[in-house]
Amino acid sequence: MTCDKELVEALVLGGAVLGGGGGGSIDEGLKLGHLALEMGEPEIIPLDALNPEETVITVAAVGAPAAENRYLEPMDYVNAVKIIMEALGISKCGLITNEMGGMASVNGLLQGAVLGLPVVDAPCNGRAHPTSLMGAMGLHKLPAYVATQSACGGNLMRGTRVEVLVRGNIHRCSALVREASVQAGGIVAVARNPVRARYLSEHAAVGAMHHAISLGKMIVQAERQGKPVEEEVARCLGSEVVAEGRVTRVQLTTEGGFDLGTVWIDEVYELVFWNEYMLLEAQGERLYTFPDLITTFDTSTHRPVTSAEIRKGMKVAIVAAKKEQLILGQGMREPELFRPVEKAIGRPVVRYVFGGE
Numbered sequence: 635m636t637c638d639k640e641l642v643e644a645l646v647l648g649g650a651v652l653g654g655g656g657g658g659s660i661d662e663g664l665k666l667g668h669l670a671l672e673m674g675e676p677e678i679i680p681l682d683a684l685n686p687e688e689t690v691i692t693v694a695a696v697g698a699p700a701a702e703n704r705y706l707e708p709m710d711y712v713n714a715v716k717i718i719m720e721a722l723g724i725s726k727c728g729l730i731t732n733e734m735g736g737m738a739s740v741n742g743l744l745q746g747a748v749l750g751l752p753v754v755d756a757p758c759n760g761r762a763h764p765t766s767l768m769g770a771m772g773l774h775k776l777p778a779y780v781a782t783q784s785a786c787g788g789n790l791m792r793g794t795r796v797e798v799l800v801r802g803n804i805h806r807c808s809a810l811v812r813e814a815s816v817q818a819g820g821i822v823a824v825a826r827n828p829v830r831a832r833y834l835s836e837h838a839a840v841g842a843m844h845h846a847i848s849l850g851k852m853i854v855q856a857e858r859q860g861k862p863v864e865e866e867v868a869r870c871l872g873s874e875v876v877a878e879g880r881v882t883r884v885q886l887t888t889e890g891g892f893d894l895g896t897v898w899i900d901e902v903y904e905l906v907f908w909n910e911y912m913l914l915e916a917q918g919e920r921l922y923t924f925p926d927l928i929t930t931f932d933t934s935t936h937r938p939v940t941s942a943e944i945r946k947g948m949k950v951a952i953v954a955a956k957k958e959q960l961i962l963g964q965g966m967r968e969p970e971l972f973r974p975v976e977k978a979i980g981r982p983v984v985r986y987v988f989g990g991e
Contacts, residue, residue: 637676637743642667644850645843647937649739651853651867651953652846652960654927655941656910657735657762658699667740669708674747681756681840684728686832691718692758693742694732694824696766696785696811698888699909700942701820705794708744710786710823715745717784717799718825728754728831730838732769733762736938739846745825753843756834760842760961761927764892764909764978766808768971770827771837772964774804781807783826788818796822815891837964845961863936864951867929873955876914876921877903878933881948886941894978897930897944903952905930907941908978913986914954923986924975925966927955957987 635641646663670676684690693715697704719727729742729751742753758769773779781804788794796818800807804827815822834840849870856866868875879900886895897905904915911928914921922928931951932939944950957966965971969988976983 635678637671637678639668639671641847642671642740644847644854645739646736646850647853648846648848648850649734650736650938651849651929652760652927653735653738653762653938653940654910654929655907656764657733657739658695658737659940659943660736660937662737663740666708666737666744670740670743670747673744676743676747677752678755678843679752681754681831681834684754684831686830688728688831689722689724689828690728690730690754690831690834691715691825692730692732692769692827693745694769694826695737695741695821696824697815697821697891698893699821699940700886700893701888703794704820705789705792705818706787706821706823711741712745712748713797714784714786714823714825715749717786717797718782718828721782721784721799722828726751728752730754730756730758730834732758734760734842734846735762736940738762739843754831754834755843756838756840757842757963758838759963759965760839760845761925762910763925763965765971765974766811767805768965769963770804770965771833772968773827773829779804781827783807783811783824785811785814785822785824787815787822792819794819812891820888839961839963842961857936864931864953868953871927871955872959873927873953876952876954878951879903879949881944881946881950884944884946892978893942895941897941899950899952906979906981908975909941911941912975912979912983913981914952920986922954923983925957925960925962925987927960929953
């Protein structure tokens with residue numbers, strides 16, 4: 635399907651819900667999506683419309699959304715794809731976004747519009763996630779896989795401009811790209827991890843973009859009809875509005891290219907985030923744990939707000955859904971990829987997600 639303004643808005647709104655506190659803001663997504671429409675005719679195609687042997691490249695933004703010195707030009711997204719295509723010696727490919735989010739859900743549209751490439755509805759993940767390996771669709775388990783990753787970002791006049799191309803072990807390449815985001819001031823546009831289209835059918839979140847679009851259209855309709863958006867979102871996700879209240883405290887630090895912190899709602903509900911919301915507790919009782927979806931809404935606008943945007947004094951609603959209600963990629967089924975989450979936030983995660991001790 636060829637994208638238009640209505641589709642882009644729906645994709646951004648639905649993606650912002652599925653971002654679960656991460657994945658970029660609605661404003662960022664609308665800006666990028668509208669620019670894509672100005673630059674060409676971005677197209678989203680189903681996976682089965684692509685030749686199984688066609689190369690597919692993941693596009694992403696890597697870094698800490700709240701970093702004060704972050705600087706990213708829209709064409710950095712395009713240049714990252716051009717760099718990796720030149721390195722691979724290919725003239726065409728499909729593009730997939732690494733995750734859902736207010737910005738992430740439309741990542742690929744600008745690159746596709748400028749370069750004439752289709753965006754494939756098979757994201758690496760059907761929600762947002764903090765680490766690159768969570769969006770690697772299990773490629774980290776293939777010893778013979780050689781990763782190729784490119785990254786662009788930073789401000790030349792500030793001395794933070796970075797453009798890199800790395801090849802090798804996927805763990806090492808991902809770490810180098812994360813460090814590039816730090817050197818660039820907080821965030822970089824990335825193109826990475828080429829695979830054949832056939833690999834996506836069992837490892838990607840096939841249909842997640844359609845899911846986001848449907849969710850976004852429902853939000854627009856609810857707004858027009860004066861229905862309670864948060865309740866409609868919860869109903870659509872088969873989930874619940876956990877609580878409404880005022881943000882009483884926000885603790886935020888940026889470390890190693892990630893936003894890390896805690897949000898307290900009425901001193902009863904505690905949201906811990908590592909870019910995305912990792913857990914929700916009420917007076918010490920664990921209610922939801924990533925990759926369960928935890929999304930905050932600003933009740934004055936009834937729009938999702940990310941962990942980087944939430945502020946003390948804001949009145950919010952918390953909508954949460956169990957992971958079984960989501961379309962998830964292979965990275966959400968690998969216990970070892972959740973160990974860094976535990977280390978970062980200092981809370982148990984794996985046993986809540988996978989069971990056991």
